Amino acid sequence: MLRIKQTILLFCYLATLIAVAPVFLYLDRPVQLLAVGALLGGIANDRRNRVLLKPLPATGLAILAFAIYLLQLSLANPVLPVINLLVLLLALRLVSDKAPRNILQIFVLALFAFASSSLLTLSMAYLGYLLLLTLVLTVGLVLLSFYAAEPDMQLKPRELKKILSWSSLLPVGSLLLMVGFFAILPRTSYPLWNFLNPEPTAKTGFAEQVKPGSFAALASDTATAFRVEMEQQPAEQLYWRGIVLNRITGNTWERATTIPEERVELNRRQLVSQLVFLEPRQDRFLPSLDFPLEVSNYRQHRQNDFVRMSRRALRDRVRYRVETRPGSRLQLRDPVKAETYLQLPAVISPRLQDIARQIRQAQASRQARRLKLEEFFVNQQLTYASSGLQPTKTPVESFLFDSKRGYCEYFASSFALLARLSGIPARLVGGYLGGDYNPLGGYYLVTEEMAHVWVEVLDDDNVWQRVDPSRLAINAEAGLLASRQRQYPWLSELADSFNHAWNRTVISYDLQRQFEILNTARRNLQVLRHSPGSFKPLIAPLLGLLLAAGIGYGLFKYRRHNPTRNLAERFLALAKAGAAVPLPPACGLTEAARLLQQPLANRFAAIYGGAIYRDQTLGRKEICELRQLLAELERAVKNS
Amino acid sequence: MSLLLGFMAMSGLFGRSNLGKLEVNIELPEEVFADRPTLGRIRLSNRRRWLPGFLLEVSSAGRKTLFPLVPAGVSAQRSIEVCFTRRGEQPLPEITLRSNFPVNFFWRRFSFRPAGAALVFPTPLPGDTPFDERAPQAPGATLSHQAGQDGELRSISDYQGGEPLKAIHWKLSARQDQLKVKQHAGLSQPPVLIDLTRLPGHLEQRLSRASQLILDLARDNRPVGLRLAEKTLPAAGGQKHKLILLQELALYAED
Numbered sequence: 001m002l003r004i005k006q007t008i009l010l011f012c013y014l015a016t017l018i019a020v021a022p023v024f025l026y027l028d029r030p031v032q033l034l035a036v037g038a039l040l041g042g043i044a045n046d047r048r049n050r051v052l053l054k055p056l057p058a059t060g061l062a063i064l065a066f067a068i069y070l071l072q073l074s075l076a077n078p079v080l081p082v083i084n085l086l087v088l089l090l091a092l093r094l095v096s097d098k099a100p101r102n103i104l105q106i107f108v109l110a111l112f113a114f115a116s117s118s119l120l121t122l123s124m125a126y127l128g129y130l131l132l133l134t135l136v137l138t139v140g141l142v143l144l145s146f147y148a149a150e151p152d153m154q155l156k157p158r159e160l161k162k163i164l165s166w167s168s169l170l171p172v173g174s175l176l177l178m179v180g181f182f183a184i185l186p187r188t189s190y191p192l193w194n195f196l197n198p199e200p201t202a203k204t205g206f207a208e209q210v211k212p213g214s215f216a217a218l219a220s221d222t223a224t225a226f227r228v229e230m231e232q233q234p235a236e237q238l239y240w241r242g243i244v245l246n247r248i249t250g251n252t253w254e255r256a257t258t259i260p261e262e263r264v265e266l267n268r269r270q271l272v273s274q275l276v277f278l279e280p281r282q283d284r285f286l287p288s289l290d291f292p293l294e295v296s297n298y299r300q301h302r303q304n305d306f307v308r309m310s311r312r313a314l315r316d317r318v319r320y321r322v323e324t325r326p327g328s329r330l331q332l333r334d335p336v337k338a339e340t341y342l343q344l345p346a347v348i349s350p351r352l353q354d355i356a357r358q359i360r361q362a363q364a365s366r367q368a369r370r371l372k373l374e375e376f377f378v379n380q381q382l383t384y385a386s387s388g389l390q391p392t393k394t395p396v397e398s399f400l401f402d403s404k405r406g407y408c409e410y411f412a413s414s415f416a417l418l419a420r421l422s423g424i425p426a427r428l429v430g431g432y433l434g435g436d437y438n439p440l441g442g443y444y445l446v447t448e449e450m451a452h453v454w455v456e457v458l459d460d461d462n463v464w465q466r467v468d469p470s471r472l473a474i475n476a477e478a479g480l481l482a483s484r485q486r487q488y489p490w491l492s493e494l495a496d497s498f499n500h501a502w503n504r505t506v507i508s509y510d511l512q513r514q515f516e517i518l519n520t521a522r523r524n525l526q527v528l529r530h531s532p533g534s535f536k537p538l539i540a541p542l543l544g545l546l547l548a549a550g551i552g553y554g555l556f557k558y559r560r561h562n563p564t565r566n567l568a569e570r571f572l573a574l575a576k577a578g579a580a581v582p583l584p585p586a587c588g589l590t591e592a593a594r595l596l597q598q599p600l601a602n603r604f605a606a607i608y609g610g611a612i613y614r615d616q617t618l619g620r621k622e623i624c625e626l627r628q629l630l631a632e633l634e635r636a637v638k639n640s
Numbered sequence: 641m642s643l644l645l646g647f648m649a650m651s652g653l654f655g656r657s658n659l660g661k662l663e664v665n666i667e668l669p670e671e672v673f674a675d676r677p678t679l680g681r682i683r684l685s686n687r688r689r690w691l692p693g694f695l696l697e698v699s700s701a702g703r704k705t706l707f708p709l710v711p712a713g714v715s716a717q718r719s720i721e722v723c724f725t726r727r728g729e730q731p732l733p734e735i736t737l738r739s740n741f742p743v744n745f746f747w748r749r750f751s752f753r754p755a756g757a758a759l760v761f762p763t764p765l766p767g768d769t770p771f772d773e774r775a776p777q778a779p780g781a782t783l784s785h786q787a788g789q790d791g792e793l794r795s796i797s798d799y800q801g802g803e804p805l806k807a808i809h810w811k812l813s814a815r816q817d818q819l820k821v822k823q824h825a826g827l828s829q830p831p832v833l834i835d836l837t838r839l840p841g842h843l844e845q846r847l848s849r850a851s852q853l854i855l856d857l858a859r860d861n862r863p864v865g866l867r868l869a870e871k872t873l874p875a876a877g878g879q880k881h882k883l884i885l886l887q888e889l890a891l892y893a894e895d
Binding site for chain 2: 100104130134138141142144145146148149150153155159162163166167169170171173174175176177178179180181182185624627628630631632
């Protein structure tokens with residue numbers, strides 16, 4: 001016999017372990033030690049049937065813990081004190097008396113500690129912990145009902161197994177229903193509890209200012225910037241447009257608020273649809289494949305230079321759809337406004353002015369001057385480097401003539417400045433270059449280290465042309481492009497695609513997504529209504545399904561309405577399993593009962609045979625009695 | 641929130657199913673006396689095909705008994721104390737079946753009154769009556785084949801309801817899942833006729849005294865008869881005769 005108390009205590013320890021594990025590393029060191037000590041101490045004392053902490057000291061310590069952590073509570077730090085307090089209370093409960101209500105408290109504290117951990121981390125591991133905790137808590141609550149009804153209850157192992165197996169259906173059903181409720185429960189378009197979340201940790205990859213020479217080295221940040229679900233594109237097209245910097249002050253490129261209007265010449269032959277999942281970031285720029293024509297399913301506004309900006313801070317993950325048509329061209333609507341992009345800093349190095357003068361004198365058209373400028377960059381034998389750079393007050397001049405080493409900001413800002421000096425309207429574009437395509441998930445993974453700056457120059461038709469001066473470096477292939485087109489091992493790809501699926505279906509599931517699904521369903525229904533022909537491929541599988549369901553239902557009804565056959569089959573199977581000698585072929589019920597050597601079996605055969613051999617159907621009462629006899633026989637055979 | 645709702649829906653479904661397709665019957669012993677607690681049997685049958693019955697608490701007249709687990713298609717039984725306040729044919733007491741399964745937050749219950757009636761005998765009332773002079777167990781007295789209280793342990797039999805609780809063989813009852821009583825040999829004595837009209841007190845008191853006398857005399861193995869206002873039942877022995885006499889008393893002048 002097993003004591004129900006022992007079983008429920010086991011569930012207490014499990015619930016504590018699962019609830020504390022995800023937050024353990026965030027806890028204060030003393031709380032960590034106390035939690036581990038309380039768990040071990042609780043187990044040891046429960047084994048000896050002793051209580052380490054009496055109710056009065058336990059209450060006193062709980063009040064003390066409240067006082068300590070309530071004092072630490074502030075709007076800036078609302079989560080950690082609460083989690084520490086919850087774990088501390090849980091530890092106290094583990095070493096005090098384990099009456100039914102105390103065990104319920106342990107379960108509730110474990111649940112709250114776990115729920116609060118979602119404010120610290122919502123990684124995919126959370127789902128695993130959630131599944132485990134749901135299983136342990138729901139089965140634990142069922143056992144608690146038994147414990148509360150009779151604390152000294154003892155159960156046979158077979159009975160306990162039955163209780164555990166049936167109660168495990170509860171979490172399974174709850175989780176299945178959870179999926180349904182998750183999909184249909186109304187959501188806010190802005191998370192209500194967001195103020196409790198810690199400040200976003202994502203750094204902006206591209207800066208809102210470009211100031212070459214301000215850093216000696218570029219930090220390599222492998223954090224994910226965004227993922228984009230789309231078809232695979234040629235590598236040279238993977239320029240993700242974020243921000244446009246149109247004004248230069250000293251050595252710094254910035255974004256002016258007054259931007260001349262532009263119009264689009266569409267290339268209708270090619271369309272690239274993207275679904276972007278953007279990680280939290282500190283700016284409001286929405287990156288997308290250069291350049292975004294349409295952005296939908298997200299509240300944003302388009303600026304004149306086709307930069308897209310979110311209407312709210314990007315503190316949490318967002319998703320939006322983008323349409324890009326490669327080959328389309330952006331044209332300045334008013335050619336006079338090209339002057340805006342010829343603005344220069346107050347002080348310019350004579351050496352730069354000389355180069356620009358030579359280019360201006362040699363060529364008349366913007367296109368030819370641009371080619372001349374590119375030729376100059378190639379001749380300078382510049383090297384792409386992201387470390388070992390010396391900060392200087394004249395970064396462009398030093399870069400072009402002295403060190404000849406630099407990263408994209410050096411290349412782009414030097415090129416744009418020289419272009420402007422040479423009479424070519426130019427601006428910088430900040431964003432990302434490259435991306436790792438994950439064929440499993442069908443998306444590009446773009447990390448912060450892929451942040452990049454390039455240049456756009458106006459041609460003679462006032463159309464913006466992309467120029468990436470970093471590609472003119474002598475080591476462009478190895479220094480710039482290699483790190484942006486990596487192929488990860490399939491295991492990493494698999495892990496990342498799971499992570500993406502989690503973010504896609506759970507984290508970024510909001511009111512907008514609910515309406516999207518509703519609209520898609522409505523559209524599909526309309527399509528079916530208006531074009532019945534599209535139904536045709538579905539007819540065969542639907543008929544097959546209906547047929548299978550019909551056969552299944554018929555069999556079910558047949559067995560239900562012919563319980564006699566079912567009972568006889570069960571009886572014979574039982575006799576076959578329980579008889580000391582093998583049953584002869586085509587063995588009758590009476591013979592089987594004789595061989596089974598159980599008085600109940602004889603009674604079964606008598607009732608069954610009494611009705612069937614007189615060509616009568618079994619009555620409801622007789623069927624009930626036969627079922628009971630069978631159940632008792634099954635137990636008797638199992639026990640023997 | 642979604643998980644919580646899912647859990648609430650599932651626990652509601654489990655709780656509801658747990659009380660479905662159950663049959664509860666109460667079985668009383670042959671001898672039930674008014675105002676005297678008697679041990680009845682609650683038989684709980686689970687008519688479901690798959691789902692066992694969990695934590696089923698059956699209560700009646702303030703007494704309750706718990707069935708922790710009743711497998712599907714199986715009947716289980718437990719003892720429960722019942723007590724009727726009046727003699728005669730009395731309706732069976734109301735039964736309440738309730739359960740806190742699957743979680744101890746809510747109780748689901750339903751109550752019903754089982755069909756049938758119980759025949760309740762008058763409360764045995766000990767008193768100073770002419771027949772209260774039972775012969776002590778003297779040396780040389782012969783042991784009767786009838787049961788009594790004074791002789792040696794003769795056999796173990798099923799509990800009928802009229803036996804004193806101290807006669808219950810608890811150890812054996814626990815082992816066999818059915819109440820057993822110790823039967824002692826009695827000493828043979830001459831027959832007695834109880835005249836109801838000659839007993840002291842008002843009618844109910846007289847019936848109660850007669851009831852006690854019948855029990856005492858039968859236990860002492862004395863053949864006993866009963867004279868009522870309109871008929872006389874001759875003295876005889878045996879359990880069956882005792883029940884006939886008690887039944888006469890139970891239904892006597894009942895309006």
